[in-house]
Amino acid sequence: MSIQKIFALGIAANELSKKITRSSKRSVGRTAVASGTGAVLGMAAAGTLAAGAVALGTATAPITVPLAVGSALVAGIASLFD
Numbered sequence: 001m002s003i004q005k006i007f008a009l010g011i012a013a014n015e016l017s018k019k020i021t022r023s024s025k026r027s028v029g030r031t032a033v034a035s036g037t038g039a040v041l042g043m044a045a046a047g048t049l050a051a052g053a054v055a056l057g058t059a060t061a062p063i064t065v066p067l068a069v070g071s072a073l074v075a076g077i078a079s080l081f082d
Helices: 003-021 028-046 053-059 061-081
Strands: none
Touching: 003 028, 003 061, 028 061
């Protein structure tokens, strides 16, 4: 896990939230979508969105949780200032 990866995933999630909501305006809804998308992208980057994710997720939790939370936070903050 690296800070660069967290920021890259967060910014990508923010851009994805614009496409999902079809709006680039600041709103609580888009922030929620951006944060959720950031968490999903963080989990995907850590490799826990595969078959057997429960078993794999517990083994990789020290990597997955900070990556998912960090990218969700970056995406949420980016959606407020974009």
